Amino acid sequence: MPSLKEQLKLRIESEVQTQIHVGRSFAMRLETRAYSDLHGTNEVNSGPLSLKGRGNAISISPREQLQAVSAHWSSNPSFPSNLQPHLRPNITTQSQHHQPLPSRPYHLHITAITMSAGPVHPSSEPARWKYLDRIRTRPGPFTTPEMFSGETSAEAMDKMKILVIGAGGLGCELLKNLALSGFKNIHVIDMDTIDISNLNRQFLFRQSDVGKFKAEVAAAFVEKRVKGVKITPHNCKIQDFDEDFYMQFQIVVCGLDSIEARRWINATLVNMVDETVEDSYKPLIDGGTEGFKGQARVILPTITSCLECQLDMHAPRAAVPLCTLASIPRQPEHCIEWAHVIAWDKEKPFPQLDKDDPEHITWLYQKALLRAKEFNISGVTYSLTQGVVKNIIPAIAATNSVIAAACCNEALKIATNCAPYLGYPENNYMMYSGNDSIYTYTFKHEKKDDCPVCGVSARELAVDPKWTLQELVDSFAARPEAQLKKPSVRAEGKTLYMQSPPSLEEQTRPNLEKTLAEGLGLMDGQEIGVTDPAFATVSFKFRLKFT
Amino acid sequence: MLKIWSMKKEQQKAENSDGAAAGAAGGPKKKKVTAAQLRVQKDLSELSLGTTMRTDFPDPDNILSFILYIEPDEGMYKGGRFSFTFNITPNFPHEPPKVQCREKIYHPNIDLEGKVCLNILREDWKPVLNLNAVIVGLQFLFLEPNASDPLNKEAAEDLRSNREGFKRNVRSAMMGGSVKGEGFDRVAI
Numbered sequence: 179m180p181s182l183k184e185q186l187k188l189r190i191e192s193e194v195q196t197q198i199h200v201g202r203s204f205a206m207r208l209e210t211r212a213y214s215d216l217h218g219t220n221e222v223n224s225g226p227l228s229l230k231g232r233g234n235a236i237s238i239s240p241r242e243q244l245q246a247v248s249a250h251w252s253s254n255p256s257f258p259s260n261l262q263p264h265l266r267p268n269i270t271t272q273s274q275h276h277q278p279l280p281s282r283p284y285h286l287h288i289t290a291i292t293m294s295a296g297p298v299h300p301s302s303e304p305a306r307w308k309y310l311d312r313i314r315t316r317p318g319p320f321t322t323p324e325m326f327s328g329e330t331s332a333e334a335m336d337k338m339k340i341l342v343i344g345a346g347g348l349g350c351e352l353l354k355n356l357a358l359s360g361f362k363n364i365h366v367i368d369m370d371t372i373d374i375s376n377l378n379r380q381f382l383f384r385q386s387d388v389g390k391f392k393a394e395v396a397a398a399f400v401e402k403r404v405k406g407v408k409i410t411p412h413n414c415k416i417q418d419f420d421e422d423f424y425m426q427f428q429i430v431v432c433g434l435d436s437i438e439a440r441r442w443i444n445a446t447l448v449n450m451v452d453e454t455v456e457d458s459y460k461p462l463i464d465g466g467t468e469g470f471k472g473q474a475r476v477i478l479p480t481i482t483s484c485l486e487c488q489l490d491m492h493a494p495r496a497a498v499p500l501c502t503l504a505s506i507p508r509q510p511e512h513c514i515e516w517a518h519v520i521a522w523d524k525e526k527p528f529p530q531l532d533k534d535d536p537e538h539i540t541w542l543y544q545k546a547l548l549r550a551k552e553f554n555i556s557g558v559t560y561s562l563t564q565g566v567v568k569n570i571i572p573a574i575a576a577t578n579s580v581i582a583a584a585c586c587n588e589a590l591k592i593a594t595n596c597a598p599y600l601g602y603p604e605n606n607y608m609m610y611s612g613n614d615s616i617y618t619y620t621f622k623h624e625k626k627d628d629c630p631v632c633g634v635s636a637r638e639l640a641v642d643p644k645w646t647l648q649e650l651v652d653s654f655a656a657r658p659e660a661q662l663k664k665p666s667v668r669a670e671g672k673t674l675y676m677q678s679p680p681s682l683e684e685q686t687r688p689n690l691e692k693t694l695a696e697g698l699g700l701m702d703g704q705e706i707g708v709t710d711p712a713f714a715t716v717s718f719k720f721r722l723k724f725t
Numbered sequence: 726m727l728k729i730w731s732m733k734k735e736q737q738k739a740e741n742s743d744g745a746a747a748g749a750a751g752g753p754k755k756k757k758v759t760a761a762q763l764r765v766q767k768d769l770s771e772l773s774l775g776t777t778m779r780t781d782f783p784d785p786d787n788i789l790s791f792i793l794y795i796e797p798d799e800g801m802y803k804g805g806r807f808s809f810t811f812n813i814t815p816n817f818p819h820e821p822p823k824v825q826c827r828e829k830i831y832h833p834n835i836d837l838e839g840k841v842c843l844n845i846l847r848e849d850w851k852p853v854l855n856l857n858a859v860i861v862g863l864q865f866l867f868l869e870p871n872a873s874d875p876l877n878k879e880a881a882e883d884l885r886s887n888r889e890g891f892k893r894n895v896r897s898a899m900m901g902g903s904v905k906g907e908g909f910d911r912v913a914i
C-alpha cells in the first residue's frame with residue numbers, strides 16, 4: 179500500500195501531467211503535419227515556396243512581387259506614403275489540384291483591393307465595382323443554383339448590416355477592406371482613443387488624430403474615401419450593448435486583442451440563437467494576430483465549434499517560473515518581471531500599479547536595472563520595461579493585413595455565397611504563420627460536447643414559482659436527459675445550492691427551504707447552471723419558465 | 726442569402742433531433758450564466774478536499790473568491806494550518822487562478838509575501854487543468870518542499886545543506902518563532 183505521499187505523487191503525475199500532455203499533443207500533431215506538408219512527397223512544385231493545407235495548395239510569390247504590390251500602393255497619393263506597412267502578398271491558387279475550393283477566395287479578395295488602389299474620381303465610381311460585380315452577379319464554378327442568385331446577391335449586400343468590433347490594427351484593415359468589397363452599411367465599436375504609437379500601422383489615423391476616438395476617426399476616413407458607404411462608430415465597450423443591438427446585424431467581424439472580449443461576444447451570439455428564427459444566427463468572423471502569427475476563423479453559432487471550444491488554441495502568455503525570477507535571472511526580461519511581480523509587491527512604492535504611468539514604469543525600470551547589474555545582465559531599457567510589463571507583442575502590419583484580408587473574404591463569401599467559406603462545409607479555422615517563411619494551415623476544429631457556451635444550450639424548464647429550491651433540485655433527478663443525483667445549482671451572481679465543497683453546502687443549505695420566486699428572487703426567464711460530479715464533463719443550463 | 730439556416734436544418738435532420746433543446750424562443754432573456762462561472766461551479770462540485778483541507782467562502786454568491794485551508798497530516802509541516810486566498814478572474818480557465826499564502830511561513834517554494842512557486846499556477850497552466858489539480862499541487866508542496874525551485878533562497882539552501890536543521894527551523898517558524906532573524910506567523914494548531 180503506497181503512502182499518502184506516494185499516492186499524491188502518482189495522482190499529480192497521472193492527472194496533471196497527462197492533462198498537460200493532452201494539450202501539447204495537439205500542438206505537436208499540428209507541427210508534425212506542418213512539417214510533412216512542407217516536405218511531403220506530394221508537394222506542389224510552384225515557384226519559390228509552396229504550401230499545402232488539407233487539400234488546398236497556396237503558392238506565395240517571391241518577395242519582389244510583394245514589393246511590387248506595395249509600390250503600387252505607395253504610388254497612390256490618397257494613402258499616406260510615409261506609412262507604408264501594407265505588404266500585400268499576391269496569393270495565387272493551384273486550381274489543378276484535387277480540391278482547390280477553399281483557396282479561391284484569397285484570389286477574389288486581392289482583386290477587390292487592387293482595383294481600387296488608384297485615385298478615385300466620382301465619375302469613375304461604377305468602374306470601381308466592376309470586378310466585384312462580376313463575382314457577385316455571375317455564377318461560377320463554386321456557386322450552386324440553390325444558394326446563389328446573381329440578381330439578388332449584390333442587392334442583398336446593399337441592405338446588409340455588418341458589425342466590426344475593434345478599430346485598431348486589424349480593425350482599420352477590416353473597415354477599409356469591407357468598404358471596398360461592397361458592404362454599404364457598417365458599424366464599428368471601439369472604446370479606445372488613438373495613441374501616437376498606433377500610427378505606424380493603424381493607417382487610417384494621423385498625428386492630428388491622437389487622443390480622438392478610434393472608431394470615430396476610422397469611420398470618417400473610410401466614408402470619405404469610399405463613396406456610398408455608411409459607417410456608424412460606437413465609442414464604447416461591447417458590453418455596453420445588449421442582444422437587441424447585436425440582433426440588427428447579419429455578420430459580426432472581430433479584430434480584437436483581448437480574449438476576454440472575444441469570449442463575451444462569442445457567448446452573446448451563441449446565446450442569441452433561437453432555433454425558430456433564421457435571423458438569430460449571426461456568423462462570427464474572428465481575426466487575431468500576434469507578431470508574425472495569426473488566425474482567421476468563422477463561428478456559426480451552435481453549428482460549428484465556438485471560441486470557447488477553441489480556447490486552448492490561444493497560447494497562454496509565456497511565463498517564466500517564479501523561482502527563476504527570484505533566484506537565477508538570466509535575461510533582462512527576467513529582471514523586469516522580477517521588479518514587476520516580486521519587488522513591487524514587497525515595497526509597494528505606489529498603492530496600485532498603473533502601467534500607463536511613466537513614474538511607475540520608471541520605478542520598475544530602476545529596480546530591474548539594479549538587479550541586472552547584480553547578476554551581470556545587460557539589456558534592461560526603459561522601453562523594454564514598458565514592453566514586458568504591458569505584455570506588448572510587437573504588432574506586425576503585414577500580419578494584420580493578411581489576416582484582415584482573409585476575414586474580409588469570409589464576410590464576402592458568407593454574404594454572397596459566391597464560394598464555400600470557413601465553417602462551411604468543413605474547415606473552420608485558418609492559421610497563418612510568417613515566423614519562418616510563410617505557412618498557412620486550414621483545418622476543422624471540432625465542436626466540444628461539453629463546451630460551457632455552445633455544448634449546453636439552455637433548455638427550457640417549466641417550474642412553479644412557489645416551489646422550494648429542494649423541490650427543484652429533486653426534479654432534476656427525474657429529468658430524462660439529466661438524471662442528476664447530486665446537482666449543484668447557481669444563477670449568475672447567486673449561489674443557490676452547492677453540494678460541494680462542504681463549507682459552501684452548509685452556507686447554501688438554508689436556501690433549500692426557500693421558494694424560487696419570493697424566497698430566492700428568481701425571475702421568469704432567468705438562466706441557471708447545473709453541475710453534477712456524475713457528469714464529469716457536462717454542465718447543464720436551464721431557462722426557468724414559471725407556470 | 727446566408728446558408729447558415731439551411732445548414733442548421735440539415736444538421737438537425739442528421740442528429741435525428743431529440744427535441745429536448747427546442748423552445749428556445751419567447752420572452753426577454755435574462756441574466757446569462759457565464760462560461761467562467763459555470764466552469765468554476767463545475768470545478769467546485771468536483772473538488773475532493775479529503776480530511777486535510779477545507780474551504781471558506783466569505784460571500785457564497787461570489788464563488789470566484791475563497792480561502793483554502795490545508796492541515797498536512799504528515800511530513801515536516803504536519804500540525805500546521807495554512808491558508809491560501811484563491812482569486813479567479815473572469816478569464817478563467819484561460820488564466821490560472823491567483824493563489825497566495827496568507828501567512829508568513831518558512832518554506833523554500835513560498836516567499837515571505839505568500840507568493841507560491843508552483844508550475845501549474847504560472848508557466849504550465851492549461852485550460853484543461855482544474856481547481857483540483859491546483860489544490861493537489863499545493864498539498865504536495867507541504868509534503869515535499871522542493872529545494873531546486875527556490876522562492877525563499879535561504880530556506881532552500883537550509884533544506885539542501887542540512888535537512889534535520891531545516892526541519893527544526895520549520896518547527897520553530899510554525900510556532901511563531903524566528904529563523905535567522907526573520908519572524909514568522911504562528912500556524913501550529
Ligand SMILES: [Zn+2]
Nearest residue numbers: 484487629632
Ligand atoms: Zn463551444
